[in-house]
């Protein structure tokens with residue numbers, strides 16, 4: 016592989032993929048058919064897991080927080096029941112989901128890309144991908160594909176090794192299997208930036224979810240004031256392409272969820288959602304990413320999932336650029352398998368949660384609320400099944416590495432040694448186990464991230480532990496560049512980790 020990578024589409028997923036590549040020193044060309052960055056609040060909710068992904072990519076969480084506002088609670092007002100859920104978990108920058116206008120998120124992603132030496136060529140459209148199945152291309156280099164681009168200087172053909180189509184839900188590129196032509200799910204979402212009358216305005220930091228016999232919707236607070244209104248409305252195949260007028264938005268908010276608006280709604284977006292996942296995310300040199308790869312009936316998942324896909328694709332593409340061809344192809348096949356499985360899971364859940372706003376009887380929802388049974392539309396955790404990158408066994412394998420487990424300084428794989436939690440000697444693994452883990456990590460050129468600082472009392476306790484005996488419950492992990500655990504074993508058996516490392520060595 017020579018690493019000629021084209022990313023078509025500089026939405027959030029294309030931008031983050033480019034950031035991940037640039038952070039690893041792998042050049043790529045990023046084009047977008049728009050004349051410049053897109054504006055608008057669009058999807059404003061970033062869940063905690065997504066914030067961690069952005070932080071790991073070097074996007075300043077402080078800057079994100081400055082541009083956004085924390086979403087602290089959700090209040091459900093459903094058929095007379097009134098219940099609130101606290102969305103915060105712990106302290107620190109990832110404690111609460113963040114509400115941020117999508118234009119600000121994209122600006123910060125673009126700034127990060129530029130800081131890493133990357134750029135976006137605006138006004139350049141990917142028209143076609145021509146695969147080079149076997150024969151040498153007209154450009155001689157035997158590239159797997161040739162892309163046809165139209166920019167300000169006319170039409171250009173360029174050989175590429177990989178082309179990432181992050182072209183969104185509406186992108187259509189000749190030679191690429193585009194978003195499937197599946198039937199919409201049978202309803203419409205209507206979203207708009209609105210000012211809510213004082214008597215209906217939620218408290219700061221609180222999202223309202225409203226459902227009654229007349230309709231289902233909600234109000235999401237926007238940074239800087241105002242709210243993003245969302246309404247689930249009956250399907251309207253005849254008016255599929257027509258965006259409602261501001262007056263129609265005001266009337267729909269009043270009629271379906273009883274919310275009074277003041278002033279004129281802006282950033283109006285009506286969509287008939289589809290529910291589909293592409294049959295393949297990787298098809299030879301073509302890789303699908305973000306809304307170009309799948310579509311969920313609840314649009315908010317599109318953004319959050321797209322960023323997580325991008326983080327995973329970024330390191331895999333970067334690694335594939337320097338691996339032998341077969342190992343690179345195999346590694347990208349894991350993007351296909353892992354992310355399609357995750358997308359199917361999110362889709363299944365989104366369909367179920369959507370039902371709470373439509374098909375599930377109102378009384379059932381109200382009773383669930385009164386019993387404080389909530390299913391929030393947060394991002395479900397992606398857990399990878401055993402496969403080429405994930406060892407079978409070990410409770411943490413396939414999950415994201417636990418919070419507080421430390422992080423490697425660089426963006427690559429690392430070995431992590433977690434302290435035990437057993438009552439015998441909580442605090443840290445035995446010193447001998449630490450030395451053995453370090454030796455295994457060093458043999459594969461990987462950093463060892465030891466357990467975080469241990470409180471003084473526990474450290475003193477652990478220091479009295481006999482050498483060579485790991486603490487009860489201590490774990491020895493191999494962590495992938497995207498923070499998922501590839502292996503979870505006991506520090507008492509470093510040889511088991513070594514065997515796993517042998518099996519993934521071709522990807523390191």
Ligand SMILES: Cc1cc2nc3c(=O)[nH]c(=O)nc-3n(C[C@H](O)[C@H](O)[C@H](O)COP(=O)(O)OP(=O)(O)OC[C@H]3O[C@@H](n4cnc5c(N)ncnc54)[C@H](O)[C@@H]3O)c2cc1C
Nearest residue numbers: 024026027028048057058141182183186305306314315317
């Ligand atoms: C007006 C609007 C309002 C929205 N409001 C909400 C909302 O309120 N809530 C919500 O959850 N979601 C909303 N969304 C959806 C949300 O913005 C998307 O889910 C999210 O942006 C998907 O990210 P992405 O990177 O996959 O694709 P996109 O952000 O769609 O980015 C795709 C990019 O590819 C470019 N492109 C397309 N084709 C080509 C080509 N052939 N060559 C080069 N470039 C190409 C496009 O110009 C675009 O910049 C809204 C979307 C729009 C358009």
